[in-house]
Amino acid sequence: MPLTTIAGLEIDLVRKRMRSLRLTVYAGGRIRVAVPLNTPVAAVEQFIAARHAWIEKHQQQFATREPQPSLQYTSGEQHPYQSRSYELVVETGRAHVTLDEAARQIRLRVPTDSTLAQREAVMAAFYRQQLKQLVPELLLKWEPVVGRQAATWGVKQMRTRWGTCNIGARRIWLNLELMKRPLPCLEYVVVHELTHLHERLHNARFWSLMDQFMPDWRTHKAELNRIHLAPGTPADAD
Known part of the structure; x- marks a missing residue:
């Protein structure tokens, strides 16, 4: 252009x-x-x-943002999970991922002839499953605080947003990448999108409501702002 x-x-x-x-x-x-x-x-x-x-x-x-590392999904790589770094251990077998907290390892089991794209897809499915387990509890915690309820929610890979809100449908979407960030960052995005059910725009009223619902939101927003999702990433959740 x-x-x-x-x-x-x-x-x-x-x-x-x-x-x-x-x-x-x-x-x-x-x-x-x-x-x-x-x-x-x-x-x-x-x-x-x-x-x-x-x-x-x-x-x-x-x-000053940190670029996302280029991953090959091979043993020895470091992969993030809720902001902690885990060693990836690739094993042969039916596609499955196991988180070993004690050893600080993520065990990725895939067929011998699996491609990079297939290994990445198995890992993405693992992150999605983990995130979907967390969200219902966070909605129960924050919807009463915000005073609004999402009619539905979902998780998807987004290249340019940490979260989005369809106000008419009262539907919020959360970025799959949030499973790699600290839990308070996920909570910030949940509160951010719920707050859009009060105010559509990122105006003074919106940020005043954020101050009311989550006084330390700036800390979590700054943490997310350190990360490049992809070339073309805007400055915030939408």
Whole structure:
């Protein structure tokens, strides 16, 4: 997409059918601004100029984030589980994963001729199972605090978000990668998405509610902000 220089910054400017302007800063520093079709250029310039400091702040945050390691799913690799590092031990057999807390090992059992993609899929299924066991208890804990209930929830691999909320359906999605992060980070995303059932936007009211429901949310958000999910990761849960 051609870049446009606005307010001294190179911008991916997208005009589409929408109600309000939306700004996103991506890993690597790329800036994307989506605006309603007939928005005057002057209004776009004013919008970006007013958020110049915010843009610089998030570009700096991305510059300090840790990239996700490239894994081959072979014995001896270190794999995260709830922020702790475990040695991967690959064994031959029917596809299965066992967590050995005492030995700090994850035992991955796969057929001899398994491919990298197949080993990765078995590990992903393990993380999904573990996360799905945790979420119901967290919803029981936090829904009364937030004062809203999710009608349904799910887990999926997301390249650009830690979580999302479909407000109309009252459905929340949680990123499979959260099983690799500290438990309080998972709780932060659960509370974040439930709070969207009060307030759709990331505005002053939303963050004030977050202060009320989870006063230490900034600590957990900062922990997640250290990690690159993928090239193009925005700054937060949605």
